[in-house]
Amino acid sequence: MSYLTEQAAYLKGLLDGGDLDKTTNEGKLLEALIGVIGDMAEEIEAIGAETQELTETVDEIDEDLADVEDALYGEDDEDWDGDDDEEFAIECPNCGDMIYLDPSLLEGSEQTITCPNCQEEIELEISDDCDCEDCGD
Numbered sequence: 847m848s849y850l851t852e853q854a855a856y857l858k859g860l861l862d863g864g865d866l867d868k869t870t871n872e873g874k875l876l877e878a879l880i881g882v883i884g885d886m887a888e889e890i891e892a893i894g895a896e897t898q899e900l901t902e903t904v905d906e907i908d909e910d911l912a913d914v915e916d917a918l919y920g921e922d923d924e925d926w927d928g929d930d931d932e933e934f935a936i937e938c939p940n941c942g943d944m945i946y947l948d949p950s951l952l953e954g955s956e957q958t959i960t961c962p963n964c965q966e967e968i969e970l971e972i973s974d975d976c977d978c979e980d981c982g983d
Contacts, residue, residue, distance in 0.1 A: 848894070850887035858884060973976040 847855075857880045867873050935946050943963035957970045 848887065848891045851884075851891055854880065854884035854887040936968075936970075938964060938966070938968060940964050940968070 860874060861868075861880055866876065868877055932947055933946050935944050937943070938945055938961040939959060941964035943961060944961070945961060945963075945968075947959070958967050959970060960967055
């Protein structure tokens with residue numbers, strides 16, 4: 847029993863044990879108010895229990911999702927720094943969203959991809975010449 851439920855029961859006990867005439871307008875009003883307070887206390891207690899259950903369920907789903915991500919990607923998203931040799935990123939010229947590409951998907955000198963964010967097609971020109979300082983090409 848929660849604190850609110852105990853307090854509502856205490857008020858009901860005071861009302862029932864007191865010398866209050868429940869047939870008067872004041873007595874009827876107090877009895878109705880204490881009844882509503884009791885109902886509210888029970889509802890708040892039920893909402894708290896449901897919230898706790900939902901929190902536990904969300905935590906379990908989060909853990910399961912982390913396991914799935916580990917199985918799919920082999921690492922946590924937080925650990926990925928964008929310097930993976932197997933993927934590279936481009937910025938969508940339409941929406942500015944970063945798109946991570948696997949080089950094996952891009953064959954030929956020109957390729958068109960669809961942005962997963964804005965669904966616009968992006969034409970890529972792929973060159974063997976590299977302008978980066980890392981590989982020396």
